[in-house]
Amino acid sequence: MNYFATLLSSAAHSLCLPGESAGEIERYVRQHQGGSVTPERAPFRRKLDFWAFAIVTATAKGLPPLDGPPSKWGGRKFVDTREVQMPNDLCEMLAVVAFATLGVDHEGIDDPKRIVELANGLAGAGTPDVLKRLNDPDLRITALAKTLEFAAEMRKALGSK
């Protein structure tokens, strides 16, 4: 674990996603679909991966994080930072995003609770866009292809800015 992973795992911070979309999200997460479902139908390995993708979707689209603690916007914990192995790169990115969002003078930029709260807010903001794309009724392509297409489009849009 690197510095930021250790920091975020030093206490149990709840990772949250919109509670009202929990069922829909689980459809696209293999961990919740049993062994027979392939990545084509459930592109995300764990909810954590969906959560991370929702965060970067929000940043890529410039969506403001949902304000306040998850309870305020209907967020529901799916895991906490002690129960799951947080990838080093992801933890670094969450800290950097929090720094960029809160500003250098903000008191809470090195507060893991604040960083996770902000990440939850971004995940909550990005989730509807991700689900909208995944629920696209075009049956000719798989959910995995939709996700990758969506990611590639966002990358391209950012590159052309």
Added chain:
Amino acid sequence: MLRLRRIEIENFASFDEIVIEPSTDPELPLTVLRAENGSGKTTFLRALRWGMYGEQGLPGEQSRFSLHPAHWQPDDSGIRTQVRIEFETDGSTRHETQGTDDTTAYQLMRSVTTIGKPAARSDEPDFRRINEQTRLMVRVGDGAWEPHDANVDAVVEELLPWGLRDFFVMDADEAADFVGGSENKAMSRKEVVDKTTAAVHNLLGIDVFMEAYKRVEKLAREFEKQATRAIGDSDLNAVQAELDQLREEQAELAEKISGQQEQKNDLDDRLRKRKDDLETELKSVGAAEELRTRLRDNRRRTERALNQRKNALAVLAGEIESIDLMAALARDEITSAFAVLKPLYERGHIPLKHLNYVRDLLESGTCVCGQILSGEGSHRARVEALLKESTEQEKRADYLGNLHDAAKSLAAHAEATSWDDRCAQHAGDFADVEKELSDLKLEKRGIDLKLESLDEEKIQVIRDEIGALEEQILNLDRNLVTHQATLEPLPGKIDSLQKQIHSRQRNERAAADKRAAETMAELVFKVLKNAYATIRDEQVLELSQRMNRLFSQMAANVSDDDFEEFQRNKATLKMIAEVGLRHTGQDKEKYEIYAFNRRGRTMPPTEINGASRRVLALSFVLALCIESRTQAPLIADSLLNFMSGAVRRNTLKATAQNSSQPILLLTGADLEARSEVETVAQYAGATYTLTGQWDAIDAGHGGDVVHWTEQRPVSLVCGCGPRQYCKVCERVGQAGSPGWNKRG
């Protein structure tokens, strides 16, 4: 001699009312009815057969055959169908040529009324036919028609017997059967032989000889009996009775043996066929093993490909978790963070690495400026205060230092372009595996289908059938041996008894007259029998040779002048080298058509192609007509099907040249080549075109007839010949095409 003059058809299937007047010009004997598929050629042939032979002339289960018009409904009132055939004959029978120019015209009229009938099931006919009437009229001196008192069916039977219908009113598809049966075994070998034999006997007239010698033989036996009775000796009467009994027994046994021999031939045929089937099936079992090996290989490759697919998918899906993607999507935040942190880092504000150095110096009593710090000095106090203040900032500066490193590393990921390339590469790998799987699936389906079509149970069924057939043949053989053993001594016994009787008869005056008559009858019988055998063999040989010449002319483009040369070089032919007519095995009274390959081996009918079978059938009919001097119409449907090039050209020409009244039902495609058009122009005295009006474009059924002149499902006739069209028969593309003319 029989010649058709006029055929009128009313309300028969697709015909409302059509009239065809075949050519009666000996110089231009050919009549052509051109029609595209489904325009009424076969219907015309059926109408003609029905007109001549009634219900038995209809195909299949006659009562189900709809000869009423297609537009008629069972709720409508009854509809009358009528066929009127006008013909002329010079009075010749098949065995006796009249040799006169005087002909008499007759009119054969057959009509029937179709009415609706309730049908409980959809596969039952909802109609029935009533009031069938036939009438024969004869033209009298003033040209008027008068009823003729002859029996209609007997007249038709005499002029064109039912047994010869396939030869003279010929659906070439069916006719091809009698050259040896078709692949689908529509006719058994016995049927084929019987039909061929009947045609030969009938047309060559050799049955007359046979009947004559049999009659004389019977007469001789009668005289013999009368001579014995005249003597009045009871012992001799007993010997005569024994002789009669033996003769009866001999005839019965000979008939039985002949029947059993025929039955055995048929069984042998079936056995041969089933053995061929078994061989084919056994080959397929070998193929099955190979297929199963391929299936196992397919399964193994499929499993491997499925694993590859799973891995490829996992790799592709893993790209969603890639930091390259995450960093790129959060690039704005990373860039702005790095922009703030970089100058702080560069200025040394983050992390505060110098604090430990200051602390070490302070402990050794030195300031970073080099001044010695006393234990209680104000400078030292100030340095300590500054150090304390900085220590409070150290944790945050360390954090920002780590953040700087992280932002720097993430910025590099954010700018990396390899994610798209990697995704494309993984997607390509995945697509390759998908393609491989799809190919494997197709391959499997193909193998499964082939395996399904193999039926190992069938092999057992065939083996059982072969066993049963072999047993039947064995039983028949036993019976034949028994019957032949019983028959063998009979001629000797008969001869001995006959001699005994004749010896007594010679010595008795009372029997002299009858004995003399018997001797004379015996003599005539022997002469007739020998004559019959000679005529039969010679005529059959001539017929066979004629067939071979005609076949060569039609199938191999050999003219009469080239025939001898062709015979010498026939080994160069790829397929049929010789055709003809021969006796079937031991029975000299039965005939079959044969075809030899260039090694002089009999070719099974299934090896002869469709065109050759038609040509073979036609050469038999034409040769029979020529050898028997039969002058009768030859009406043939689909004769040129399967033929092309020289074979088609020669067949058309040979038919026109060798039949006294050929009436050919042809498609447009049969008359596409210039040579066929020229043959028609050279030999045709009448040409007609039949057009199915439902095939019109403006009828909305997608056909290619240009004008929809009759808004009902009827077939119309016009007088257009090859390369001609009119308002009735014009099809798309004819107007303006080179060589096509509009008929006025």
